[in-house]
Amino acid sequence: MKKSYYQKVAFLGMLLIVLLGFQKLTSKEKEDFSDVKFISEASVPVHLSEFDPNDLSEKQWQQLGFSDKQTSTILNYKKIIGGKFTSKEQFKKCYAVSEEKFIELNAFILLPETNKEARSGQFENFGNRTITVSGKFNPDHFSVNDWINTGFSEKQAEAIIKYKGYLGGNFISKEKFKECFIISDEKYKKLAPYLILPEKTPENFKSISHYKSKIQYQPFDPNILDIEGWQALGFSQNQAKVIVNYRDRNLKGSFRSLSDLEKCFVISAEKFQELKPYINIDLKNTKNSTNLSSGIQQEKTDFSTVDLNSITFKQLIEFGLDERSAGSMLGFRKKLGGFVNKQQILDTYNINKDLVQKLISICKLNTSDIQKYTLVSAPEEWLKNHPYFKYSADKIIYYRVTYPNDKKIWNLLKVKPEYEARMKLYLKE
Known part of the structure; x- marks a missing residue:
């Protein structure tokens, strides 16, 4: 009897150890990242390009x-x-x-x-292309095609060129070349012996403005410039896209006067004064010349009357946002069930914050139609899908079964004060 008793106790002990180990393992997979924020601004802008996440350091x-x-x-x-x-x-x-x-x-x-x-x-992994170098070379002289022939994809080659532009038009040193995001350590080791560049960055390298070449302006018609044309005038790719969108969508295809161009948000007063002597607007060459000559005016949105909780994708594009920014803003609004304050809009990923800041300073925000709940009454699906509640949803659902009281649930949740304040935006008082 004693032997059988001890065997049962030993078996139960082993079972308990196994269960505890399993619980520890699964709990790792469910780590809560609600208190983690992405770095919104890096010291060096990353020009995203194709990458294999298995290769990243x-x-x-x-x-x-x-x-x-x-x-x-x-x-x-x-x-x-x-x-x-x-x-x-x-x-x-x-x-x-x-x-x-x-x-x-x-x-x-x-x-x-x-x-x-x-x-x-069936998937072809372009990240493992072989790097081929025939001899020593200066990467400052390489074009997109040269980088493609070396073994990079087209998008990676374009990213390298953009990174060089950020540095001011040349790579400065092997040290700076190595910092290019899509050049992995393995690829750098293959390229380094052939690079005609100094090993170290000069001590007097302070900012990209020291290395930007002087732009040689020529007379131009802003109504026929594409994105690359605006970039050649010194604008970034994102700024160039905003200008083209502003012209094609807000102004229906053409700048009619210098004033129209000056009003574009991304063109600073200083930059406009630089460009002004070279601007030559020829309305005869515009697609809308017939409408212009007949005096037909396209109706524009009065954004001071627009509600940020009902603004449409088309209106955001009209204001000057690119499709990515507009889609991100509306997608985040949908997940939240509506914005409660304007700061939430600025917290949205992948938006042009300067342009959105101008937008929210003009538009109004109506919060009367936003659905709010208590922790006890909130639907499970709503808790699990809402960006502010999803990391605590399981705990809320568990606690409210035993304690159907919001104050008691808050005490048990023990979330950080800033996250509690954010969650309470969507709760009834």
Whole structure:
């Protein structure tokens, strides 16, 4: 009897140890990242290009905008799943990668979309192209085609050229060349012996303005310039897109006067004065010359009467936002169920903050139609999908079964004060 008794006790002890180990393992996968924020502004802008997440070092993940904690989690997650991401679907499941961040990176990830595609073996990984160098070369002289011939994809080649532009038109040193995001350590080791560049960055290198070449302005018609044409005048790619969108959508295809051009948000007063002597608006060459000559005026939106909780995609484009910014803003608004204050709009990922700041200073915000609940009455689906509640949803649902009282639930949740304040924006008082 004693022997049988001790055997049962030993068995129960072993079972308890196994269960505790299993609980510890699964709890790691459900780590709460509600207190983690992405780095919104890096010291050096990242020109996103195609990349294989399996090749990125800790520093490169941080250059993508992930914090130290998020980077560590991504690398640990990769180890847990076998040391390699096999699909975008698998990468997306990592808890350190928010839905907004995944949307931002998705187009550049060199992985098959789903695990099924990965198993089929039909996906071509361009990230593993062989680097081919015939001899020593100065990377400052390389064009997009030259980089493609070296072994980079077209998007990667364009990113390298953009990075060179950020530096002022040349790479300065091997040290600076190595900092280009899409040049992995492995690729740099292959290229380094052939680079005709100084090893170290000059001590007097302070900012890109010291290396920007003087723009040689020529007379131009702003109604026929494309994005590349505006970039040649010294604007960034995003600024050039805003100008083209402003012309084609807000002004229906043409600048009719210098005043129209001066009103474009991304053209500073100083820049406009530089451009002014060279601007030559020829209305005869515009697509809307017939309408202009007949005096037909296109109706414009009065944004002072527009509600930010009902503003449309078309109106955002009309104001000057690009499609990415407009889509991000409306997508975030939909997830929240409406904006409660204007600061939330500025917290949206992937937006032109300067342009949106101007937008929210003009438009009004009506919050009367926003649905609010108590912690006790909030639908489970709403809690699990709302950006502010989803990380605490399971706890709220569990606690309110026993304690149907909001104050008691807050005491048990123990969330940080700033997150509690954010959640209470959508709760009844």
